Amino acid sequence: MQVTETLNEGLKRGYAITVTAADLDAKVEEKLKEAQPTVEMKGFRKGKVPMALLRKQFGQRVMGEAMQEAIDGAMSKHLEESGDRPAAQPEMKMADPDWKEGDDVKVEVSYEKLPEIADTDFSAIKLERMVVKADEDSVKEALDNLAASPQAVTYEPKKTQAKKDDQVVLDFVGKVDGVAFEGGAAEDYPLVIGSNSFIPGFEDGLLKVKAGEEKDIEVTFPEDYQAENLAGKKAVFTCTIKEVKAPKAPALDDELAKKFGAEDLAGLKAQITERLEAEYTGASRAVAKRALLDALDAAVSFELPESLVTAEANQIAHQLWHEENPDVQGHDHPAIEATDEHKKLAERRVKLGLLLADIGQKAEVKVTDQEMTQAIMNQARQYPGQERQFFEFVQQNAQFRQQLQAPMFEDKVVDHIFEKAAVTDKEVSKDDLQAAVEKLEEE
Template sequence: MQVTQTSSEGLKQEYKVVLPAGDLAAKLAAQLVEVQAKAQIKGFRPGKAPIGHLKKLYGKSIMSEVLQEAVNEANRKIVEDHSLRVAVEPKLDFPGGQDEVERALAAEGDFAFTVTFETLPTFEVGALDDIAIERPVAEVAEDDITTALKNLADRVQEFEPRAEGAKAENGDKLTIDFTGKLDGVAFEGGTGGDIDIVLGSNTFIPGFEEQLVGAGAGDERLVKVTFPADYSAQHLAGKDAEFEVTVKAVAAPTSLEIGEDLAKKYGFENFDAMKTAVKSNLEADFHKVSREKLKRALLDALDGRYSFDLPPTLVEQEFNNIWSQHEAESRRAGQPLAEEGKTEDETRAEFRKIAERRVRLGLVLAEIGQHAGVKVEDKDLTEALVERARMFPGQEKQVWDFYRNNEQALAQLRAPIYEERVVDHISKLIKITDKTVTKDELFKEEEE
């Protein structure tokens, strides 16, 4: 095997590889001998079929495997000999064209190809102890606990039928049949029977519930609405529609005090235990948002700290992922690809900067993690896999088997865990100062 470096430009390294015909022929001959010992060919005793005959039957397919193995071996050797840190799969090119490939498959000529490696950049991480970040923190107030308890009470709200002839009020539950029409024609998905709707819950199209206030059991109403412009069903988005609604029953909410009865409904021993659990869950939510703010500030600090060449293919892959998601979201919302106040080209340029940032930060975190010996433990990966499987009730085993048998999918599950571990490591090296804020301030920043 002859290897010659033909170019070195930035993060791209190109090599020319020549596999001599003699070496390939020798490997083919060795493979044919192995096949001869096992082959059972009609007209020949087991293991006695002539090599020439076997070559006619299997030579090309065996040589194809020989060439593939030789290419892989050459690439591995180049990486090892030149200590390359490869970013993506190497790109192969065959300058001799199909004719040369066919000659090589017949073991009648040398096999030459060029391979281009896109490598990872080399940079110094340096010390991180001069980074200072404020972490917003908020205390769980009694009002927060009360609000959470009220929401829990609303989830198990019970209703009792109103007296005959009573009219529906806001907060009542109606059981209805309806048929939706566009320009007088019923549309797919616009019909429902025995559907429960709580007036004021805003679970139906805007304006729908308000028009049923004052209705009684047995009443028929024509409800006129306009679907939102960003409605998920694109054929309905922004359209005016009419719904023929029949009210079958009206029920009023029963009173449920926030206390021992509510605690029992949720399986708690007593109300104090329920309040403690609710407060603990809220504290966990607050902590999660606080950590996300810390992480965002840390990533911003790291992004402004490093500047180096980025592997073009990694950037392109990340950009394509971001842009594809943007295209899908724009289609669902019925909106143009260009963001407000920008052209599509300007929007693409902005998204490419986001892709560059993600790739840069990914490389920085990977470098820091590698130097620090950060690892993802098997138990962490197992916990993440269990959580993922729980998201698909009834299909847990299929999900589990898919990830366990798919290394690439498992790597995608491992990546965010590794990133969190690296962030934990960096957090121990930098200066973090807690800044007390209100709940609204904490969550408002998250929404923005």
Template sequence: MQVNETLNEGLKRGYDITMTAGELEAKVDEKLEAARKDYQMKGFRKGKTPMALMKKMFGQSVLGEAMQEGIDDALRTHFEETGNRPAMQPDVKMTNDEWKEGDDVQVTVTYECLPDVPETDFSKIKLEKLVAEIEEDAVQEALENLAGQANNFKARRKGSKAKDGDQVTMDFVGKVDGEAFEGGTAEDFPLVLGSGQFIPGFEEQLVGVKVADEPVDITVTFPEAYQAEHLAGKEAVFTCTIKEIAAPEPAEIDDELAQKFGAEDLEALKGQLKERLAAEYDGASRAVLKRRLLDALDEEVKFDLPPSMVDAEAKQIAHQLWHEENPDVQGHDHPEVEATDEHMKLAERRVRLGLLLAEIGNKAEIVVTDQEMNQAIFRQAQQYPGQEKAFFDFIRQNQQMLQQMRAPIFEDKVVDHIIGQADVTEKSVSKDDLQKAIEALDEE
């Protein structure tokens, strides 16, 4: 096999590969010989069919396969000898379009190499970790939020108008085209205004109603994507008889409230809240620390990037941001989205950090264990009550989904590996300062 270099510029490589007719014929013979061992032709014992007959019957059918395997073998040998690692799938093209049996096979191969990532002394990286103490007012605020969730409702005085957040108890009958429909009737139904329990526009029209003998009509239109197809997009009139309007009153912060949330008493509930707040503060602190580490690495470590990887990442970023700005467009039937300079800048950062973390992780022999993967899958499966096993099996059988879940776990383990060697100092901050630091991450 003849391999001649035609391009060597930066990370770009190009080669002409020639597979001689003799090499191709030898590859065909090799494949036919392997098949002959298990082949039995009438008039011959198993494995004794003459090679000439094998070529006549099967030579053409294995020719293309032999050609592909020969080129693949040449590429594999090339990468082993040169140590080059292609950033993306190499572009392989056959150049002698007029090829016929007996001719040499000539192909061109072009690709971009993954760059050599320079060694980094992590001990020289200085980082500041924000540490927020759990203050009593934060625990009290959390208790008040729980008390608000456990609202009691007290009837307003006669003649009061319903406000957003009030609970309206009513009887109602819903009709479409003058006919009552299934599921559109109820008695003594308690509805908290602003809860979003009913279709859009319903609860808003109840703001300002009073308890009265005369019913009120609420006219709404079911969404086009409503789950009941016979109601989707239809206008409906709900005749509502308002029977009581009650204002929310936060529950008392006492042992009874604690027991509603599964704690033995108020002190036990406070302990649980402190643990939850500690976990939240730790998570926020780590998020800020991780961003500062990545910023430091992006600033300190420089190397050439494969243009094709940057272009692909920039297009993906542009496409994703376009859909975020156009949420009504679900599919990909839209004009082509062009990547801007800002997209390219962000893509360069992502590609550089991705290659850097991958190289650091590989050199440190960091792996994601089956136990870590199972825990991650179980956490996501909890979002689908009753379907946990089906979700788990689906993920386990889907290599692309597995890789999507493995990637952030690997990244976090590499980040922890680097932080463990970096020069990290702690800084005590308030809860509000920590919150501002988190909000700043979204603005960058």
């Protein structure tokens, strides 16, 4: 067996692998001898089938297996000796498409290897991390929002006409073409005007009603209504108004706190403060992470595998095209060409992806089984009642597990770099942090 280099240009590598006919025949003979003791054939006892007959019966199939094993073995040995790590699956093709048994096997192999990346001096990276404290005004604003939420608001009877945000308690019967339909009637139903919980037009029809009134409200069901027998049809709801109630915001006291699981108002304020500062910390980390990636992009340079950049640019172009054309769900559309802007973004993504992977490998950063399990459980909560099916899907889908693991690994590598970089905390206002986050979203 012989491996000869045919290309060495940047990260691109090419090799010619030759397996002689004699070596291949010897490997076929070896595999047939290994199988001979277990082979049964009419007219022969088990294990006594002549080699010539075995070769005639199974030679072609064994030849293919032997050829593949020989080439794979040569490739594995080469990668081990050279230290090359292919950026993608190496391309292999037969040099002689007219090959026949008895000829030497010649295979052409090509790939791009991953670049060697020099160690980065993280201490030379200087970053500012924004720190925001939850002030009294922010806590008060959050408390007011809780007090105005449906969970906290109570309603008191009023004698005046109903308006937006009032609650109307009513009986109603809906009819299409004069015939009542299933699910179209209720008694003592509490409906908040403006909640958009009924079909369009119904709640508007309750504006200015008063307790004791009866009113017919005409509406048209949406064309995409879930009940097909009602979709697009006109209906009349005969409504009897029992009560009209005005919303009453609760007092900011211990009773309100208990509605949200706290022992008292002080405890609720402490929970809100903790939650707000956790949100600020998350936003601050996102800003600092972008600054870190920008610094790494500027400080580190190495050759990028062209195949990875091209694939990433095409993916970016394809994704952005679909975002601009949301009506096209499938992939039956014209070819999408990556622009220079797409390629520039792809170069950054590939560069930082390879760099973070290299840093993580050298620092022996790992995503633990416990962390993966927690991430899977968090995802499973999004499918109530189908958790078991979700877990089975995850177990059978290695690509999905990788998609879960990748951002976790990246965050752990970023935290590793933060620990080594020169990071200075700077206390700022909530508005300053918000402006920094909005700037990220614009880029």
